[in-house]
Amino acid sequence: MKRIATAAIAAGLTALGLDPAAAQTKAPLTILRVIDADRYDPIRSTATAAVEALFMLADTLVSLDFDLKTVKPLLAKSWTVSPDGKTYTFDLRQDVKFCDGRPMTAADVVYSLKRWIDPAARSPVANRAGKVKEISAPDDHTVVYELQEPFSDLLYQLTLAFASVVDKASVETLGANFGVQGFNATGPYCWVSWTPRQELVMKKNPYYNWGPPMYQNPSPQVDQVVWKVVPEANTLMAAMQAKQADLTYYPPLFSIDTMKRVPGLTVQQQPDYIYDVFFAFRVNKPVSDDPAIRRAANMAINRDAIVKAVYFGHGTPLRSLLSPAVLDYDAKAAELLPHYDPAGAAKVLDEAGWKPGADGIRAKDGQRASFIVYGLRDDQNPRISEAMQADLRKVGLDMQVQLWDATVGWGKLATQEFDSFMMSYPYGTATEAMNLYFKSTQAPTPNRMNWKDARTDQLLEAAATAVDPAKRTEANAELQRQLTEANVWIPIATRQLWLVSSDRVGGARPHGLYGAGLYKGLDLTLKR
Amino acid sequence: MWRNVVQRLLLALPVLLGVLLLGFLLMQVVPNDPAVVRAGPTATVEVIEAIRRDLGLDKPLAVQFGLYLSRLLRGDLGISNINNMPVATELGNTVGPTLELMVASLVWSIPLGIAMGTVSAYRRHSWIDRIIMAVSVAGVSVPVFLLGLGLVWLFGFYWQVLPFTGRTGPIWTLEGLAGIALPALTLGGVFVGPVARMTRSAVLDVLGADHVRTARAKGVGERAVVLRHALRNALIPVVTLIGLQIGFLLGGAVVVETIFSWPGIGRLAVGAILSSDAPMAQGTIIILSVGFILINLAVDMLYAVLDPRVGQT
Numbered sequence: 001m002k003r004i005a006t007a008a009i010a011a012g013l014t015a016l017g018l019d020p021a022a023a024q025t026k027a028p029l030t031i032l033r034v035i036d037a038d039r040y041d042p043i044r045s046t047a048t049a050a051v052e053a054l055f056m057l058a059d060t061l062v063s064l065d066f067d068l069k070t071v072k073p074l075l076a077k078s079w080t081v082s083p084d085g086k087t088y089t090f091d092l093r094q095d096v097k098f099c100d101g102r103p104m105t106a107a108d109v110v111y112s113l114k115r116w117i118d119p120a121a122r123s124p125v126a127n128r129a130g131k132v133k134e135i136s137a138p139d140d141h142t143v144v145y146e147l148q149e150p151f152s153d154l155l156y157q158l159t160l161a162f163a164s165v166v167d168k169a170s171v172e173t174l175g176a177n178f179g180v181q182g183f184n185a186t187g188p189y190c191w192v193s194w195t196p197r198q199e200l201v202m203k204k205n206p207y208y209n210w211g212p213p214m215y216q217n218p219s220p221q222v223d224q225v226v227w228k229v230v231p232e233a234n235t236l237m238a239a240m241q242a243k244q245a246d247l248t249y250y251p252p253l254f255s256i257d258t259m260k261r262v263p264g265l266t267v268q269q270q271p272d273y274i275y276d277v278f279f280a281f282r283v284n285k286p287v288s289d290d291p292a293i294r295r296a297a298n299m300a301i302n303r304d305a306i307v308k309a310v311y312f313g314h315g316t317p318l319r320s321l322l323s324p325a326v327l328d329y330d331a332k333a334a335e336l337l338p339h340y341d342p343a344g345a346a347k348v349l350d351e352a353g354w355k356p357g358a359d360g361i362r363a364k365d366g367q368r369a370s371f372i373v374y375g376l377r378d379d380q381n382p383r384i385s386e387a388m389q390a391d392l393r394k395v396g397l398d399m400q401v402q403l404w405d406a407t408v409g410w411g412k413l414a415t416q417e418f419d420s421f422m423m424s425y426p427y428g429t430a431t432e433a434m435n436l437y438f439k440s441t442q443a444p445t446p447n448r449m450n451w452k453d454a455r456t457d458q459l460l461e462a463a464a465t466a467v468d469p470a471k472r473t474e475a476n477a478e479l480q481r482q483l484t485e486a487n488v489w490i491p492i493a494t495r496q497l498w499l500v501s502s503d504r505v506g507g508a509r510p511h512g513l514y515g516a517g518l519y520k521g522l523d524l525t526l527k528r
Numbered sequence: 529m530w531r532n533v534v535q536r537l538l539l540a541l542p543v544l545l546g547v548l549l550l551g552f553l554l555m556q557v558v559p560n561d562p563a564v565v566r567a568g569p570t571a572t573v574e575v576i577e578a579i580r581r582d583l584g585l586d587k588p589l590a591v592q593f594g595l596y597l598s599r600l601l602r603g604d605l606g607i608s609n610i611n612n613m614p615v616a617t618e619l620g621n622t623v624g625p626t627l628e629l630m631v632a633s634l635v636w637s638i639p640l641g642i643a644m645g646t647v648s649a650y651r652r653h654s655w656i657d658r659i660i661m662a663v664s665v666a667g668v669s670v671p672v673f674l675l676g677l678g679l680v681w682l683f684g685f686y687w688q689v690l691p692f693t694g695r696t697g698p699i700w701t702l703e704g705l706a707g708i709a710l711p712a713l714t715l716g717g718v719f720v721g722p723v724a725r726m727t728r729s730a731v732l733d734v735l736g737a738d739h740v741r742t743a744r745a746k747g748v749g750e751r752a753v754v755l756r757h758a759l760r761n762a763l764i765p766v767v768t769l770i771g772l773q774i775g776f777l778l779g780g781a782v783v784v785e786t787i788f789s790w791p792g793i794g795r796l797a798v799g800a801i802l803s804s805d806a807p808m809a810q811g812t813i814i815i816l817s818v819g820f821i822l823i824n825l826a827v828d829m830l831y832a833v834l835d836p837r838v839g840q841t
Contacts, residue, residue: 032693039611046571122578124571176612195621196611197799198694198791225669230693230789234677238685239693411561414576 028201028224028463029505031518032236032248036197036229041179042164043116043123045429048426048515050122051161053200053227055516058164058185058512061090061109062155063212063520064513068272068428069327071155074212075109075165075186076143085467086133092141097189097207098167106137112165113145128157128432150465152472153431160363160514186210188220188520200227204233215522220505222524233379240265240500246526247508249499249517252379253312255300256498264481264503270510270517273497277424279373279388279490280437284450287371288419292352293397294487299338299345300395307493314498318491321484325494328430328463328473333480337491345395354396362396370398375422384492385422387414414445419449424495426515430476431463438483449488456482476504533825537714540821544814548600551813552593552800555806561585562609562805567652583609605814606807608800615811618796623815626792628699629784630777632708637716638723638770645727645766648760649735660724667721672780676787678716683710694789713787719773726769730762737761757763763834771827775820 017415035525037050042058045051063074076090096104117129130151136144147154157163170184183191188211189202202225211218229244230236231294233252239245241262251259251267260267281288288294298309303317320334338344354369362369375381375387385401392399399420413421427433436442439460440452459479466472483489499510499517507523518524563570563580571579580586584595599606605615648660684692696707734740735758743757782794791810800808 045569121574122582124575127572159753180612195791196613196618197795198789228693228789231795232787232789233789235680235692235789238680242685242688242692244684244691245695411564413563414561414573442572445571445576 028226029222029247029524030228030245031224032228032230032239032245032250034229034231034233034236034250036200040191040194040200041177042112042161042166043121043125045161045179046124051514052516052518053202054161054164055187055513055519056202056521057183057187057191058161058166058223059096059187059210060160060163060165061158063214064156064159064428065214066270066272066509066511068274068325068512071159072212072214075104075210079155083467085152085465086147088145088147088154090143090145092143093210094141096186097205098186099184099205099207100167100170101207102167103139104144104165104186109141109143109165110135110137110167111168113143113163115166115171116162125160125164127163127485128160128162130154130157146368150467152464152466152469153429153435156428156432159428161516166328188522189225192224197229199229199485201225202227203443211520211522215520216507217522220522220524222521222526225521240502243502243504245502246505247499247501247524248520249497249510251498251500255312256312256314261502266501266503266508268499268501268508268510270497270499270512272325272514273495273510274325274428275424275426275495275497275512275515276318276323277384277422277492277495278318279420279422279492281371281420281488282418282448282450283486283488285371285419286367287369290352291487292348292354293369293371295338296345296348296352296354296395297392297397298487298490299341299348299491300391300397301492302340302391303492304340306384306387309387310380311493311496314496316494316496318494321480321489321491322430322433323494326427326430326433328476330430330477330480333477333484336481338482338487342391342395349396356396360393360396361398368398369396370400370417371419372400372402372417373420373422374409374412374418375401375403377403381422385503413448416444422492426512430480431460431472434476434479434483435460436466438479438488451483451486451488453482534830536825536828538601540825543821544817547813547817548597548810549593551810552596552806555801555809556589561741595699596807605811608808609805615807618808619793619811619815620798625695625790626778626781626785626794628708629711629781629790629792630774632699632712633716633719633777634774637719641720641723642727642759642763642766644720644724645729646731646754648728649731650723650754652732657728661728664721664724664728667717667719668725669721670718672714672718672783673787675717676681676784679714679717680787687768692788695791706735711784711790714787715777715784718780719777722769722773723766726766727759727762730765731758734758734762755760760834764831767827767830767834774823778816778819 033049036051037045037047039045039051040054042054045054059075061074061076063072066073075092075096077093079088079090080086094110100106109223113135116123117126117132131148133146133148137143165186166183170182171178174182188205188208190205192201192203194200204220204223208220209218230239236248236250237252237255240248240259241263256267259265269424281294283289307315307317320337322329349362353365357363373385375385381403385403389399389401437447438451438456439447440457443450443452456479459475462477463472463479497510497512497517499508501508505528506525506527509523510517511519513519553782562583563576563585584592607614608618624687644660648657651657680692683690690709691707692710697704699705700707740753740757743753753765781792782798784790785792785794793815797812800812
């Protein structure tokens with residue numbers, strides 16, 4: 001019956017030229033995502049929704065391999081670092097052209113990087129460039145990046161879209177509308193049009209043949225790419241299953257097992273993806289300033305149960321401050337993280353003088369063991385926080401949950417109202433993650449814990465300015481041990497990146513730098 | 529009649545001003561800071577403060593509202609806080625698709641609802657009356673998102689015969705018609721039930737009226753009795769309901785536009801409110817308010833067409 005009805009309806013619509021499957025063969029490569037960016041200006045757009053498109057529209061001096069650790073050439077074919085770690089000299093390719101056909105020179109790189117760090121530009125991510133002394137171009141194909149002090153993370157930071165090389169004329173002509181009404185850079189795809197909240201259309205850069213070496217093809221293989229916004233998760237899932245789109249890495253977690261069984265769909269996971277979910281305490285507030293409370297909370301949380309229930313098995317319990325996949329991960333620090341042990345947690349609280357009250361909630365010196373957690377109301381946080389709340393209540397801790405819509409939430413998380421918060425974030429190195437969140441000068445945001453410790457600052461500085469990789473690893477290891485022992489964070493889970501592609505697409509492989517599932521998208525092909 | 533129209537439009541101005549003020553104040557009580565939104569989660573306090581100054585958010589509320597009104601009087605709806613696009617351009621891009629969706633929804637659902645209600649009234653207590661009323665009750669009861677997802681599943685996924693991820697082209701093209709079919713079926717679907725029920729009730733009342741009995745006594749055919757004498761006189765409450773429901777359609781459009789990724793003003797309004805994009809949110813409030821006022825005005829004018837006595841009072 002279904003076949004007859006389907007055939008009859010499909011025949012009717014095909015006769016009218018309305019068959020979606022027939023239309024698809026003529027269509028461009030369509031990528032579905034759930035949210036659009038506010039704009040596509042590399043120095044101002046910090047959302048993954050912007051970065052994932054900017055990686056295709058623009059290039060950086062260096063690129064990052066699929067292992068998310070190894071830096072590879074891109075616009076710079078090679079580079080040298082001075083013995084004191086303060087001067088990076090990049091030798092540029094000489095065959096690079098912008099989308100408008102103009103050859104790229106070192107002056108373009110210098111302009112773009114200086115625009116990134118210009119205080120007047122007010123880039124929220126300018127601090128990622130390190131403490132720059134000068135960026136210069138001694139000739140057309142050499143860029144010298146001089147630092148006031150060594151910055152061990154520099155090459156990694158230069159792989160990010162914030163360090164994209166853009167066309168000065170385009171920036172100046174479009175002004176505040178750069179990345180809104182137009183864009184000109186050297187990426188594998190060129191800007192065609194952007195309809196906010198609907199779609200971003202790109203076409204192949206006809207000159208492009210300088211793709212990074214981890215791709216099999218140095219040139220883009222698809223003529224046109226459309227990034228389409230489908231905010232409703234069920235619609236997105238149905239669109240992939242109905243072959244109305246080619247790719248997505250925003251599948252709802254509950255749908256992944258289903259998608260794996262759908263004929264014609266391929267589901268791949270990026271094993272090295274780093275996007276951690278954690279719970280953090282404000283260490284300068286009553287209750288959460290007590291290390292015993294923090295340690296007991298870490299022991300009371302059942303990560304395995306949370307991940308199983310919330311992520312449908314498509315998340316990984318995080319048993320360390322940082323992901324085991326990250327550069328400078330310290331296994332010994334991970335051993336210091338308390339294991340799930342509710343009885344042990346109760347004992348820690350008893351010994352610290354927190355006694356159960358009539359309602360089961362502990363108190364000490366008239367202070368109830370109660371704290372407020374702020375977080376974003378996304379797909380997972382409500383259920384994670386409810387599970388944590390139940391776990392903590394079992395040992396006599398009262399967690400009051402206050403979750404906010406994503407955009408409202410960032411404002412609330414910039415206040416001083418909460419005692420603890422939940423957050424998730426992508427990162428590339430231990431140095432990056434810990435300098436972002438634990439440096440005393442980063443308080444009150446993004447160091448929302450208000451963790452201010454002289455030894456931490458010393459170690460962060462040592463890791464960030466290390467010239468010798470071994471010294472950097474050593475500093476990062478001590479940092480992880482110190483912060484783990486202080487139980488400032490309760491690591492919860494690592495998110496997984498799943499790339500779903502239709503059988504019309506070839507060469508799809510998940511990348512995941514800054515959450516961008518396709519990175520340059522060079523090997524992508526359309527089979528029909 | 530035209531004097532009446534002008535009077536109504538002038539009366540709408542204070543309403544619009546009140547709506548603008550209310551919208552502005554509501555944006556202020558939302559616990560959100562556009563500067564933080566724009567700066568991103570890892571920005572420092574200094575950067576956030578600088579962006580706040582750039583956006584003029586450091587000025588007193590009254591000054592901000594005054595500046596907004598003065599710009600509005602010059603025809604300047606402002607610039608989006610979030611993506612720097614002119615609000616008028618964004619509104620221009622989204623009003624069309626929403627109007628398309630509303631027209632496509634109404635063009636089938638109103639005639640169908642009226643036809644169902646009329647047949648149901650004429651054949652009251654018959655099996656067809658029961659079926660039509662059951663369908664109508666279902667139409668009233670089913671939430672719009674459930675109907676939308678059901679249609680996506682049936683036509684988009686199970687049969688794979690219609691697209692459902694956005695506007696596929698202008699409505700006068702075949703591709704455009706295919707793209708709007710499911711959103712229009714969904715939005716119109718929730719409209720059919722109320723119209724059918726109201727029509728049935730109104731037609732039943734009129735069918736028992738003296739002039740209908742007189743028409744029958746004069747030997748007028750049943751078709752003419754129902755269509756000319758009963759239905760036309762029953763339409764005033766139906767038109768009232770349609771006017772009210774069209775206003776609610778704007779609300780339903782938000783849900784439908786989200787399910788079907790339709791690039792309309794509903795999605796724009798929700799996005800602007802959630803991101804505390806005050807100029808954009810205010811722009812959508814103006815458009816939606818003006819739309820609502822004009823729809824009500826049009827309904828009032830239609831009364832006069834249907835019943836000439838209304839225009840004389």
